[in-house]
Amino acid sequence: MQLQSVWNRLESVSDKEEIMAFKHTTVLLHETVDGLNVRPDGIYVDATLGGGGHAFEVCRRLGDTGRLIGIDQDADAIKAAGKRLEGFGEKVTIIRSNYRDMKPELHKLGIDSVDGITLDLGVSSYQLDTADRGFSYRMDAPLDMRMDQRQKMTARDIVNGYSETELFRVIRDYGEDRFAKNIAKHIVMEREKAPIETTGQLNEIIRHAIPMKIQKTSGHPSKRTFQAIRIELNHELEVLRDSLDEMIDLLRPGGRICVITFHSLEDRIVKSAFRRNENPCTCPSHFPVCVCGKVSKGKVITRKPILPSPEELESNSRSKSAKLRIFERTNKTT
Numbered sequence: 001m002q003l004q005s006v007w008n009r010l011e012s013v014s015d016k017e018e019i020m021a022f023k024h025t026t027v028l029l030h031e032t033v034d035g036l037n038v039r040p041d042g043i044y045v046d047a048t049l050g051g052g053g054h055a056f057e058v059c060r061r062l063g064d065t066g067r068l069i070g071i072d073q074d075a076d077a078i079k080a081a082g083k084r085l086e087g088f089g090e091k092v093t094i095i096r097s098n099y100r101d102m103k104p105e106l107h108k109l110g111i112d113s114v115d116g117i118t119l120d121l122g123v124s125s126y127q128l129d130t131a132d133r134g135f136s137y138r139m140d141a142p143l144d145m146r147m148d149q150r151q152k153m154t155a156r157d158i159v160n161g162y163s164e165t166e167l168f169r170v171i172r173d174y175g176e177d178r179f180a181k182n183i184a185k186h187i188v189m190e191r192e193k194a195p196i197e198t199t200g201q202l203n204e205i206i207r208h209a210i211p212m213k214i215q216k217t218s219g220h221p222s223k224r225t226f227q228a229i230r231i232e233l234n235h236e237l238e239v240l241r242d243s244l245d246e247m248i249d250l251l252r253p254g255g256r257i258c259v260i261t262f263h264s265l266e267d268r269i270v271k272s273a274f275r276r277n278e279n280p281c282t283c284p285s286h287f288p289v290c291v292c293g294k295v296s297k298g299k300v301i302t303r304k305p306i307l308p309s310p311e312e313l314e315s316n317s318r319s320k321s322a323k324l325r326i327f328e329r330t331n332k333t334t
Helices: 002-009 013-021 029-036 053-061 075-091 099-108 125-129 155-161 164-175 180-191 199-209 223-234 236-250 264-278 310-315
Strands: 043-046 067-072 092-096 114-120 251-261 298-300 323-329
Touching: 029 053, 029 114, 029 251, 029 323, 043 053, 053 067, 053 075, 053 114, 067 075, 067 099, 075 092, 075 125, 099 114, 099 236, 114 236, 155 164, 155 180, 155 223, 164 180, 164 223, 180 199, 199 223, 223 236, 236 251, 236 264, 251 264, 264 298, 264 323
Parallel strands: 043 067, 043 114, 067 092, 114 251
Antiparallel strands: 251 323, 298 323
């Protein structure tokens, strides 16, 4: 009933169409929000707001004094989520920013600690399906891939400006493609003839750099390279690596952070950060007692990641690589 009433409060058909236009099926929705253990009077941050799917479910569980802060750097996401969540009124504050700036943004609101944080990493279905954003290798469009369109640098600048060695590093490290060296070589060869402007052009270059027999058994040949360029352009792993400890520090005792990852590079960073915050001791294993003075900040709730159910996989194929990990703060040391 509450969900329906909020939907009905949207002022016009165009408002509803605007939300539906930002098409993104929320992954691991109930697993994530259940994992937060939402307190009706708590303060929660959706650090990758997107279309507001997780945020909406959190808001449904908040009482009159509860609060939701939504953060996203994508203007289209901000607009869609704003419409979707406006029925919750003053409970919701939406900020256009990168989650790496969560602490100073919360400080501006007079908030120094929160009860829960969600992170749904990667690229949204809307971004993939909107051709002119340049994220997808399935549509021909200008090479863009910016999460934040206020950023000047685009994927075109990487493809045409990076040296062959730099391209090799990006595709190898962020795409984990065994043909990274050959792909980088082909990109440099082709751009010497003319600048590479579109996703379609890049697709063709990659296709010629990978043996056909491999393409027939390994999915789309461009998948790994496009992922690598997107990660490099938006500093995705760097931001994640540099932000997790600070976000855990923001949690109140009993507060939880829920992180959904979509590839092994992200998942390794999250898994490592959670383990380190649970057991930060750096003393040699043969020491009888800890002398380093580093104190555990909490506990890992998910010893193994939570995966999408068979039903979710059937209804949303893009959820197949999703993994949810949860950490709970139990000791406030900072």
